[in-house]
Amino acid sequence: MHDTAIGNPIVLGLRGAFALMRPRQWIKNGFVFAPLVFTGEFLVKASVQHALLATFLFCVASSATYIVNDIRDIENDRRHPKKSRTRPLAAGIISVPVALLLLLVLYAVLIAGWFVMPKVMLIIIGYLALNVAYTFVLKHQPVLDIFTIAAGFVLRVYAGAMALAVPVSGWMFVTTLCLALYLAAVKRRQELSQNGSEGRRVLQKYSVVLLDRYAEMSATGALVFYGMFVMSERPEMVVTIPLVLFGLFRYWFVVEELDGGESPADALLADWQLLATVLLWLAACVWALWPAKG
Known part of the structure; x- marks a missing residue:
């Protein structure tokens, strides 16, 4: 029974879709909480709620960028000794059409986020645009690639400040x-x-x-x-x-x-x-x- 559950294609597909979003990397979005901590707003219920929502939206956005990157790099990842086993697309666990469908769902969540936190979403749109440029151009440019990665963390802090409407x-x-x-x-x-x-x-x-x-x-x-x-x-x-x-x-x-x-x-x-x-x-x-x- 246990082995059947593990081999179930639906279960494997759901696990692959979850892995495609790289949840372990969401820890990077903890930078969104920096303004909440340093301004002392962590005792204000509304501020905590805003910071949590901004972090959630950044998790969705970062997962979307990972999917775009994995679709773009699928052939290179298949030749990589580690990524060929750990990336769901490269390993054949998830197909490209399924990945595109998941990407559309994530974008739909972000569109909904615009109506709740428009200022934060402006920053996230900038983050998405920066990562598209990174995926297709900037990651091949020495030094620029490192600064582009770093800029994503700065945008997270800025989004946290916008969520609380506080200066940083x-x-x-x-x-x-x-x-x-x-x-x-x-x-x-x-x-x-x-x-x-x-x-x-x-x-x-x-x-x-x-x-x-x-x-x-x-x-x-x-x-x-x-x-x-x-x-x-x-x-x-x-x-x-x-x-x-x-x-x-x-x-x-x-x-x-x-x-x-x-x-x-x-x-x-x-x-x-x-x-x-x-x-x-x-x-x-x-x-x-x-x-x-x-």
């Missing part, structure tokens, strides 16, 4: 940009070191040494700008700086010694120390920004 510090934006550049540079580094330049054309333009320099520069910038943001606007959050330092150190350890980092989301979920650091950082932020009683 320039320090937060530049910190997010540097952190995202760090993650993107490490992602490219691991792709190059683990699979060579065959799986992605742009990797022929990079070297591991160059990507290491990009990553180190970006990590340093993220730490410096985060420290400046804390000292100038949120001094009560100074306790979180050691956690950020440890997180950067630990992530680089995961990259160098454990061969992680090709997928930041997978690296975070697979390493308990890294995940614990993020959760402790979030708890420290909430504790530091919690309104004083009495």
Whole structure:
């Protein structure tokens, strides 16, 4: 009975459709919550609801971009040693017509989102356009590809601010940009070191040494700008700086010694120390920004 359920084509199709949306990657959309935390709005019920809805819409939008990318890259993915097994389209679990139907459903959800959060949807439309450009052009352009990935994280933070109708510090934006550049540079580094330049054309333009320099520069910038943001606007959050330092150190350890980092989301979920650091950082932020009683 159990084996029959596993082999049921409907069940397999549903699992494949869910995998096509890459739910593990939704953790990246946690950046939408940054303004909610740093503005202290996490105690306001309406603000939490708006942030959750904006995050949901970004999850839908990011899943749509993954589907477009997988349809575009289906032939390359079939030749990739890992993607040929993990990507539903490349593995033959889902057909292209089914993927297109799912894509239309996701776009319909986003259209409905326009009538609820139009300002957030404007940012999401920009995100979708940026990712279409990335899928067809920008991911083949060295340096531009890394900055395009990073821009997606900045747009997530901006969407979180629009959902709450609050201003966002320039320090937060530049910190997010540097952190995202760090993650993107490490992602490219691991792709190059683990699979060579065959799986992605742009990797022929990079070297591991160059990507290491990009990553180190970006990590340093993220730490410096985060420290400046804390000292100038949120001094009560100074306790979180050691956690950020440890997180950067630990992530680089995961990259160098454990061969992680090709997928930041997978690296975070697979390493308990890294995940614990993020959760402790979030708890420290909430504790530091919690309104004083009495």
